Amino acid sequence: MSHLRHLSVWVDQPDPGHFFWVLHESAENASVWVDIESSEQSFPSWTDAFEAGAVALFQLAPDERSGPRAPGEDEDAAPVG
Known part of the structure; x- marks a missing residue:
């Protein structure tokens, strides 16, 4: 099975009373x-x-x-070689 993706959700408030959710993913670093x-429409509250x-x-x-998985090699697969 491939590894879990490193994801987070956070909220941005560019203007008073306008809240947007944003999904982030950690890179290799x-x-x-x-x-x-990210959301296209704003929400009236952070919640x-x-x-x-x-x-x-x-x-x-x-x-x-199993959660959100990254595409790529199967971690449970037998090693090649």
Whole structure:
């Protein structure tokens, strides 16, 4: 099975009363995070935006038992060579 993706959800407030969720993913360097998705519409509160962002985060995991996985090699596969 491939490794879990390092994801986070956070809320941005560019203007008073306008909250947007943002999904981040850690790059190879754990100190670097990249925006991968964000809400197109604003929400009236931080809580509303965060909850909607959490839903978007859960949608990145096709199987809720194993979580969001990175594409690539299967970690459980037998070594080659």
